Amino acid sequence: MLHIKNLHAGYNGLEILKGINLKVGKKEIVALVGPNGAGKSTVIKSIFNLAKITGGYIFFNNKNILGLKTHELLKEGVCYLNQGRTIFGNLTVRENLELGARLIKNKEEVKKRISAIYKKFQILKKRENDFAYTLSGGQQQVLGLGRALITKPKILLLDEPSLGLSPKLQKELFLMIKKIKKDGISILIVEQNAKKAIELADRTYLLEDGKIALEGSGGFILKHKKIKEVYLGGRY
Ligand SMILES: Nc1ncnc2c1ncn2[C@@H]1O[C@H](COP(=O)(O)OP(=O)(O)OP(=O)(O)O)[C@@H](O)[C@H]1O
Numbered sequence: 434m435l436h437i438k439n440l441h442a443g444y445n446g447l448e449i450l451k452g453i454n455l456k457v458g459k460k461e462i463v464a465l466v467g468p469n470g471a472g473k474s475t476v477i478k479s480i481f482n483l484a485k486i487t488g489g490y491i492f493f494n495n496k497n498i499l500g501l502k503t504h505e506l507l508k509e510g511v512c513y514l515n516q517g518r519t520i521f522g523n524l525t526v527r528e529n530l531e532l533g534a535r536l537i538k539n540k541e542e543v544k545k546r547i548s549a550i551y552k553k554f555q556i557l558k559k560r561e562n563d564f565a566y567t568l569s570g571g572q573q574q575v576l577g578l579g580r581a582l583i584t585k586p587k588i589l590l591l592d593e594p595s596l597g598l599s600p601k602l603q604k605e606l607f608l609m610i611k612k613i614k615k616d617g618i619s620i621l622i623v624e625q626n627a628k629k630a631i632e633l634a635d636r637t638y639l640l641e642d643g644k645i646a647l648e649g650s651g652g653f654i655l656k657h658k659k660i661k662e663v664y665l666g667g668r669y
C-alpha cells in the first residue's frame with residue numbers, strides 16, 4: 434500500500450534520511466522506533482511533503498505521491514497527526530471535528546461522520562460543546578484522532594500519539610489504535626515507548642542515524658540484541 438524506496442530527505446541541505454526502504458501493507462500497523470534525532474518524524478514528514486526530498490520514491494497504492502499538496506494527500510487517503518497536541522483549544526470539541534471535515538462540502542455527510550466518531554469515542558459526544566482546552570491530555574489526543582479519522586483515511590501517520598499521557602491513558606490509546614485497524618485503516622506509528630509500540634505493531638522498523646537498522650515482527654524484534662541494548666539496557 435505505502436512503499437518508500439531509497440528515500441533521501443532532510444532540511445536545507447542537511448541530509449537526515451540516508452536511503453530508507455519501508456512498506457506498510459493494507460490493514461497493517463507498522464511501528465517506527467529509534468533514538469531521539471534518528472529521523473523518525475522526518476520519515477513521516479517526508480510522506481506528508483513537509484521535508485525536503487533529495488532522492489527516492491514514495492508510492493501509495495502504486496501512485497507516486499511525492500510532492501503532493503496537503504489537500505491532495507488527504508484526497509488520496511493519507512492523513513497525518515503530528516507530534517504533540519494538534520487541536521484548537523479555543524474551539525469546541527464539535528468545532529474541532531468540523532474543522533477536520535472542512536474538505537467535505539456536503540453538510541449532511543459531515544454530520545453523519547461526526548455522529549460516527551461520537552459512537553466510537555463517546556467521551557467526545559459527552560463534551561461536544563466544551564472548549565477543547567478543558568479536556569484532559571488523553572481526551573485531547575482522542576479528539577486529535579477523531580479529527581484525523583473524520584476524513585476516512587486509508588492510512589494514518591501517527592507521530593508519538595502517546596506523548597505526555599499517563600500509562601493508563603497510553604493503554605487506552607493503544608486499544609483505540611487497534612480498533613482503528615479493525616476498520617481497515619493502515620497505520621504508521623512513531624513511538625518513544627518502543628516496547629509498547631512493538632507489541633502493538635504487526636511489524637517494526639528500527640531507525641538509527643537516518644538508516645533502517647533492523648526490521649521484523651513482534652517476538653523477533655523484542656528479543657533482538659539491538660533493541661534490548663537501546664530500550665531495555667537503560668540507555669533510555
Ligand atoms: N525543520 C527542521 N530544520 C532543520 N533540522 C531539522 C528540522 N526538523 C528536524 N531537524 C533535525 O533532523 C534530525 C532528525 O529529526 P527528527 O525530528 O526526524 O527526529 P526524531 O527521530 O523524530 O526524534 P525525536 O524522537 O526526538 O522526536 C534532528 O537532528 C533534527 O534536529
Ligand SMILES: [Mg+2]
Pocket residue numbers: 473474475516592
Ligand atoms: Mg520525532
